[in-house]
Amino acid sequence: MTSFLAEGSLGFWSVPLAMVGQALRVSAPYLYVSLGETLTEKSGRVNLGLQGTLIMGAMAGYAVSSRSGSALAGVLAAGVVGGLLGILHAFLCARPKVNDIAVGIALMIFGVGLASFLGRPYIKPERVPAMSPDISLGFWSANETVRANLQVNLMFVVGVALVPLIAWGLKNTRWGLILRSVGENADTARAMGYSINGVRLLATMAGGVLAGLGGAFLTLAMQGGWKDGLAPGTGLMAVALVIFARWKPLNCLWAALLFGGAGAIAPALQSVGLNEVKINLGFTQLRWGRYVFEMIPYLLTLGIMIFTSSGSRQMAGIPDELTRARWL
Amino acid sequence: MLELLDIRKRFGALVALDGVNVRFSPGRVHGLLGENGAGKSTLMNVAYGMLKPDGGQIRMNGTPVVLRSPREAIAKGIGMVHQHFMLAGAMSVLDNVLLGDWRATQFLNRRRAADELAALAERLGWTLDPLVPVERLSVGQQQRVEILKALWRDARLLILDEPTAVLTPPEVEQLFGAVERLRDEGRSVVFISHKLGEVKRICDDLTVLRRGRVVWEGAAEDVSPAELANHMIGRDVETVTRATFSRRGHATPIPDDTLEQARLRLDNVTAANLHDVSFQISPGEILGIAGVDGNGQQELAAVVVGLRPPTRGRVLWHGSDVTAMSLEQRRILGFAHIPNDRKREALVPTMSVTENVMLKEYRDPPMSRFGVISWPKAAAVAKHVVDQFDVRAQSLDVAVATLSGGNQQKVVLAREFAIQPRVIVAMNPVRGLDVAATNFVYEQLLARRAAGAAILLISSELDELLALCDRIGVLYAGRLTMTNFPATGREAIGRLMAGIDLPAESR
């Protein structure tokens, strides 16, 4: 296999390769946001505002690192901003008769708008200091394309490392236990003497921090700059992926990779010369091009949801408090 | 070991606790008796740190303590098993137990904890798999998890809030065995109940509460159940006894051909959680269904009123098959339903009294015509029925949630009985109501019976059924066994509820 790949021309293999490469390159924001949202939802809250958090994190990360000259400072700033937005969400939701979804949407609009407003001075073509070293996973191959495709950023590696850590922590630490119990049955946790709003505040804040870090990845590692309308829908999609991943951190990783990789289908197909699929219906000819391919990730997600759901049962793995509150 | 001195607590205008003094000693089982609303649960919530008292003092081994949260109470060796279990269903027994363990280190050693938990259970004579999700356990087993949870934290004082309400008689025996073992270990157990026989059996000391005051205290052996009942209820309120209600103004129905026609009949009904249930109720008769919650009661009610079609069998009324009829069609025939859970199933708490009254009739004139609602007419209808049932509300526009439990149930009765129902399905109709409201509901049911309605009364309170019903059947694991009540006595029915002594074919 290696020798075959080393020959330079990869032929049709470049499609799956590009998808893997793309998955490794772009899945980090999905991963961070969906891990963060998993923490939040495990505590019985839904934060739909992570799109806003992500974008604010992206803007703050870029702004701070371009001012300070330190990529790390940018990443930290993004985390802090994300945490603050998480606290705001938790504070609003803690008031009686306030709907998580409503707060989330308000914060999403607020976050995206504020980032766009505050970030205006930073829409510059100049590069920020290289954020973190890229790590090559393609060292085993002599093929340039392969190696180029298998470059991953340190932040992605950290994100992947967080997956088992969070999964293990939820199961085997006291904090994880308390978090899950608050999301499963708030009355139980209350009777044990835990503060429901307090636990949810921490969980939403942690979710915000992770989403903010995902934002930093967007500007510092992926795009290399801040612009308006960056990553529209990435945060929202990541929130949806949590449902798709059935609230399991490990599934979040697969979902993020799958979703990131599926996004490469259209460009990859194009790169091997497959621009459109012609379907002859007799009376008319459909020419499905790039935009139809770009629907694939969303339709795929929906399709998997359809086939793994059941009309009679509630979703497996859903924290009970979410069902009780009828958010989902 | 724990003393509650001069405890006072008000909720708005309601005085829940009015200077209560209680002393719990180690190695004793202390019974706390009282009617619903007497203040038992409030007092225990104070002792458990869930409620802050307005006045009074809590002393532990002689030193005053302040319990700001359950956590502090737990830390001081107080454990509580709530009537509604505080368990996270999807989580394992072990997780549920560890959750309350404030001493556990941040990183849990699950394997060792699981072994220790199994050993603890064994000490009480129980076997439990610590890794099973709690939702797969029976109610009795879940209660054990609750007790283990408290003992895991080495509770010296264990509060059991109405522990036998959800148990079958044999499970009650096992619970009592465990309680005795705990007492012998030198722990003190608080046993909250309103069942006199049980309290008399298991408790060493007793305290009777009424309207937030201690009205009697002493050793269990010094008092007879009859005296206890007098203390609990007082002489000022009429009590629910067989003498007051039973068979008032009612002649036993004589089966003849016309009557046969007029009956409500279930023929071999099978549905989820129901197996081959058959019975009939004549007009002017109350059929009681006894059983521990979760043995098919919900499903039985649902089949009769039309919420759920049976997979097999028929529902007949007046000789015609109504099995395929919807809830609305049956309502036109005169079917009324008082569901089990008032706030969840019967009412929309956030909506007004008027809207709740019209919840089922909103499509009919005069409330609406051609799909358009006339609010003035709806309000007039609501006012009429609400006045009839003596609902106390500021106005008909306030949300039902602001009414007391008794008034909420009156709203339900007003809606359901306004149609002069011919068939009534009522499930635990007085759960959580005070004495006056309870009596009101019973009187209304008996009035409907006198007016010739066929009533199906499903209740987990056997005493209620014994007082009100003409005949009693027992539902166990979805199967109905009719008894020869009143020839069949209380104990025999209790055994049937536990699945003992069932006829061979229904096992």
Next chain:
Amino acid sequence: MSAIAPPAMPNRTPGRLRTAIMSIVGSLGSAAICVAITVALLATLPATNQETERPYSYGEKVHLVLKTTYDRVIRPRSPAARAGYRNWILTLQSATPILLTGLAVAAAFRANVLNIGTQGQYVLGAIAAAAIGIYIPAARWLLIPLLLAGAMAAGALFAGIAATLERWRNVPVVLSTLLLNFVALEFLRYMLQGPMRAVGEDGRPLDPQSTELAEFARLPQFFSDVPRQGLHLGFVIAVAAALVLWFILRKTTFGFRLRVVGQNPVAARFAGMNAARVSFATLALSGALAGLAGGVQIAGTTYVLYPDVGTDGLGFTGIAVALLARLSPIGVIFSAIFFGLLKTAFVALQESPLEIHSNAAQAVQGLLVIAVLIVSSPQWRRLVGHVMRRDRAAAA
């Protein structure tokens, strides 16, 4: 639902008028407070006077913000010009689509159907309207009704996918509507790239957008003859839709069912209502309103289908509009107009010496909704009630 406490049902007792007045005064009051906060915040931004090359003082900046807003937004612009009342026309024009998407969200959220796919339904409505307006050779008097009906049907059908998935497979509406937004966007791009792309006279494809709607397929407009400059019929339709939705929710048995299902689906079932069917119908109604928004936008404002329709976020803004109005259909009229005002105001502020960029408007929108969420919580109302009672007692 408990989105926000649903507005208390208006009293039918003598207190009704007072309650209504109180609620109007209350919302105007909170709007005024929000505006004041916004102005105060905007004035903190640094700005330099171009003539004196000195930074403006805080007071000057507040004055500038208010003056710009008044001149460019509130005051009728030069009545002599052909397009008199331009400011207000612009405001109402931008209020029109978000009024309709706001109604779509209000209807759905009232039934606790969390339709966050109004953006996608709006896009489908726009595509359908453009397709009918451009390709259907219908009679003139028939074309506009047909086009609007087509837009509604497209929105309803698109929402119907989510409704079907929920009924069939329990797929959460939040998830499916969210995903369908993206599908709608790609579908729009596909249509503009392929089947609906305008073609030049030489037969070569032009920019990725559709051809313009024929003149008789455009909504009639008032106050001006210049295309896109007048107030088009869409605004009237939107206000009428708000009144109709109010009537449905308040006065019809369907609306009653919808509200009961929204507040307590279990009790709805025990009362013999088919909660699943009500949710389904509500989602379709919601989709139809969002689709109508797309149709009105195409036939009234843009006259052409172009990619920005997919990313203008007017569907999403509807959620904010509805929440600001606390899900009341009549309230949505006002909150949509308020959002329209915001938009014109920020366009004006961008051109003022302060150079506040108009994308701050979105942040302010979010801030407003957050403020309303805080203000409408019972704690807050109790606090305000307490203060008011104390004042009254002090005055007496």
